[in-house]
């Protein structure tokens with residue numbers, strides 16, 4: 238019974254509906270900000286950084302199709318078996334009492350979000366998941382969509398109190414979505430200070446501080462909707478003209494691979510855990526304050542301290558033809574993501590496994606191109622040649638439930654062949670190809 242209940246909630250939850258509805262607006266706003274950026278020549282967008290952020294966001298969403306059920310199951314189980322109160326979903330209507338209940342749920346969610354976010358920065362294993370959101374060295378609306386794929390491991394724990402109190406899961410899923418949707422607009426440099434609004438709400442100015450790697454701004458401004466939590470719990474810092482924000486993390490990603498973006502910090506922790514001699518440190522390293530390292534590892538493999546003044550954005554150069562090819566492929570990828578989201582909403586996760594694998598391969602290849610890797614073209618050709626066989630496999634696996642699957646292989650074939658042709662043209666110029674040097 239619990240499983241059925243949870244499954245129903247997962248498929249019909251406000252989280253999915255609202256976020257799915259918001260995606261076209263996100264993309265439209267991003268396009269508008271991009272146009273403003275070009276018109277004003279502000280240089281807030283670089284194609285490689287934006288594509289990497291959107292790739293991480295895409296990976297997070299699609300990976301979530303196969304992992305999200307775990308946290309929804311636990312939340313539903315706790316709600317059904319351990320809730321203090323039995324709140325009826327019908328109480329949350331448009332009456333003054335109903336709206337007051339919605340407000341309490343939203344404020345409660347934002348309070349838990351503050352602590353989830355704060356520990357997400359201050360504890361190593363939680364930072365390993367959250368760091369993805371901070372790796373962008375630019376700051377624009379694409380940064381908002383740059384999300385981790387591994388928050389499903391621990392993030393849900395911080396919201397358990399609300400399920401223990403007994404808020405309906407539909408209500409909590411909705412306020413979760415509202416909290417996330419709110420945070421989209423604060424990722425911009427086009428909005429300055431907003432007076433009293435900056436003192437109550439999370440705004441572009443105080444969230445810019447949160448994304449900074451300046452010493453003064455580290456571990457500040459964790460709020461989701463309300464900055465009041467930071468003021469109450471001593472983690473607030475105002476954006477200062479005297480200390481312009483430098484975006485990014487102090488240990489740079491220096492890479493456009495969205496998969497590595499998700500495992501980088503886990504990998505560093507793992508290497509240190511293997512190298513340290515004491516068992517206490519092998520375990521403890523994961524739960525210490527972010528940045529802590531065992532003394533023996535620090536002595537043998539000291540970390541280079543990063544000088545902010547010497548900071549340079551990761552920005553390998555690629556030819557104009559390659560930039561256009563990557564951009565074209567990325568636009569096709571967005572269409573693919575929207576199609577996958579539609580199939581997932583209608584048919585569930587098993588239908589979209591093969592399309593997701595193809596999508597993830599595309600994200601990986603786009604990373605290779607933007608990193609100017611010498612083997613990017615070879616990898617891309619393999620990917621393009623695999624599309625038709627895999628599409629046919631996906632069609633055979635899903636033809637019983639997807640009516641339009643008959644034409645899928647044909648579309649895949651046309652896409653694949655035309656991509657090969659465009660890639661040939663893009664790489665034809667030897668002089669441009671020479672620019673594609675392997676960084677390693």
Ligand SMILES: [Zn+2]
Pocket residue numbers: 354358367370371447
């Ligand atoms: Zn953060």
Ligand SMILES: [Zn+2]
Pocket residue numbers: 370380381424444448
């Ligand atoms: Zn952010």
